[in-house]
Amino acid sequence: MVERAAGDAQEQVRGMPAQLPYPYLLFLGDATEPAFAKTAFGLRDWIPERCVGEWACAEATVSTGLPRLTPREAHARGARGLVIGVANVGGVIGERWVPLLVEALEAGLDIVSGLHARLADVPPLAAAAARCGRRLIDVRIPPPGIPIATGRKRPGKRLLTVGTDCALGKKYSALAIARAFAARGRAVDFRATGQTGILIAGGGMPMDAVVADFEAGAAEILSPDAAPDHWDVIEGQGSLFHPAYAGVSLGLLHGSQPDVFVVCHHPGRERLLGYPDYPLPSVAETIDLNLRFGRRTNAAIRCGGVCLNTSQLEPRAAHDLLARESARLGLPVADPMRPGHQFERLIDSCLA
C-alpha cells in the first residue's frame, strides 16, 4: 500500500469557499436531457442566492427556469463565475461549448467545472484565461497531501447518507437533513463528496477522484475532530452493492465513522442505473451491510431511517407509500423534499 505524508489537504477541504467566484451564471451547454444537468439544478435548488441566471448553446432545450443572460449581462448583475452545470457521457468539455466559455472569460467571469476533464487542458480556454486574467477552477481535483486513514475514532457526531444505487437522492437528503438539524439549533456542517455538493457547500472532497489507497483517509479529513455535540452530515456516494463504485462507498463509510446512517432509495427502481444485469438490493440488505461494515470503525453505528425519492408520485400517494414503508421496516421513512411530520420523525430518530 502507498504511504504518503499528511499535508495541507484538510485546510483545502475547508478553505475553498473564499476561492470560489460566486455569484454564478449556470451554463447548460447543449443539454437536451435534464438528467445531464444535475449540477445546475442542484445549485438552483440549494444556493439560489448565488445563481443570477442561466446560459446555454442555441441547441439546448433544458432550462433551470432562471433568467437567460449573456455573460456580459450576468457580469453586470454581479456574477463573477460561470459554472459548467452539465455533464455529458465521458465527462468531457464539449467542443461546441468552447467559444461560449471563451466569451464568458472575456466578459470577466472565471470558469468553474466539476467535470473529470481539466479546463486548462483545452488550449483555447487556457489561452483566453491567461489573456483575460481570469481563473479556470476544477473542483474535482483532490487536494495534495491526503493521508492514509488512521482508523482513530474522532470526537463529534457524524451522519452519512448511503444508497441502494447511484443517483437517487443521497446529496439532497444530506442537504435537507443538515438544514433540519440547523433548524433545530444543532451545530452542523454539510460535508460534500461530489462536484455539485462541493459547489453548494463551497468546499469538500471529490471522493471519486481520490487515489484508492487514500480513499478512507480522504473521508477522515473531510469530517475532522469536532465538539462532542457537533454534527457532520456527509453526502454519500455510490452503493456497497455497485459493481463499479462499491470501493468508493466502502472507503467513505469506513473513514466517515458515522454514528447514524440514512438509506436513500428510489421506489420502483429495480435495476442499477446503466447495469441492467444487476438487481437493486433491498433497503433491509442495505441497512444490514452498512451496519456490518460501519461497526468496524464505529461500534455504535445505527440506521436513523430511510429517505425515498417520491418525486414521481402525487402528494397523497407519496404520503401513503412512506407510511407503508415505515410500518414495514419499523423505521422512520420520509421524502426529504416533502417537509412535514414524516420528515420530522426521521430527524427525531437521527438525533435520538
Add this chain to the structure above:
Amino acid sequence: MVERAAGDAQEQVRGMPAQLPYPYLLFLGDATEPAFAKTAFGLRDWIPERCVGEWACAEATVSTGLPRLTPREAHARGARGLVIGVANVGGVIGERWVPLLVEALEAGLDIVSGLHARLADVPPLAAAAARCGRRLIDVRIPPPGIPIATGRKRPGKRLLTVGTDCALGKKYSALAIARAFAARGRAVDFRATGQTGILIAGGGMPMDAVVADFEAGAAEILSPDAAPDHWDVIEGQGSLFHPAYAGVSLGLLHGSQPDVFVVCHHPGRERLLGYPDYPLPSVAETIDLNLRFGRRTNAAIRCGGVCLNTSQLEPRAAHDLLARESARLGLPVADPMRPGHQFERLIDSCLA
C-alpha cells in the same frame, strides 16, 4: 461518478515485460530492517534467474544473500536495470540513495522503482538519466485509459487471494498457486496487483494507485476475457476489514469476479499491522464477507481453502497446526511455502 473513455490500458497491463530492463541488480538502500526490503526478497525468491546481485549504502545491514556487486560489476555480468528493492515509511527516495542511483545510471543501468515517489521528480536522477541516455521506470503508475467497471461476467476461471490483514502472504500464495496450477498442466497467468508482483510478473496493475472510481474497472482489465479452462490467479490487496484499505480490496474483489478465493492469514497475529486498536477478523468471518460481496459479480464464488504463513514454526509444529486448522474449518489449509500433501489438497480443492 467519473466517466472516462476506455483506452489502451489493457495493452499496457500485458505489454510491460518487453519494456523491463532485466536482469536486475537489487538495491537495498540503507535498510536495516528486512521488512522494508520485501521487494528485493520477492524478486530473489520468485525470479532468481533475473537477479544478478545486490548493492546497498554502506550503512545497510539487510542482505538477500546474493553477491554484492557494484553497478559496473553487475553490468559486466549482464545486468541492465537496478531495482529499488526497499521502501521506507513514506515511500520516498532516500537522499542518501541518490548518488548511488546516479552511479548506476552512469554504469549503464536503467532504474526501476515501485515506490510512490516518482524517479523523474528527483532532479539529479532526471539529469543523470538524460545525460547517460538511461530510463527511469516507475511501475506504480497506473496506465491511462482505465475504464469504469461494466460488471459483465467474463469467460475464463479466476482465483483471488484475500487476507485478514495486509502483509501476510497474499502475493506468495498467489504465485505458489499459479505455479502449482501450471505444474498440473493448466493454462494459467499470475496477475500482479502491487509493485513487487508487477516486477515478478513483468506486468500487472498497481491497484492501490488507481483513482477510486476506476478501481473495479482496473481489476476487470487485469484479468480479461479468456478461454473457459484458463485460470487467472490474482494477487490480493489489503483486507475487507482494514480501516484504510478495504475499498481497494472490495474494488479488486468485485472486478476480479473470482470463481475461487483463498484466504491468507498469519496465525498468532491478533491486531492489524500498525493499527493496534483493530483486532484481526477471524478466518471464518473473512470467508463469509468475501462470499457475500463476491456473489455480487459472480454467483458461483466459493472458498478454495486457507493459506497460513507458518514461517515462524518448525516443520512438525507447522504441519500439526495446518492439520488442526483444516479440521476446525472443514477446508484445506496449507502453507504455500511448504510443498507437500497439504498444499496439494488445497490445489485439488481450488481446481475442483
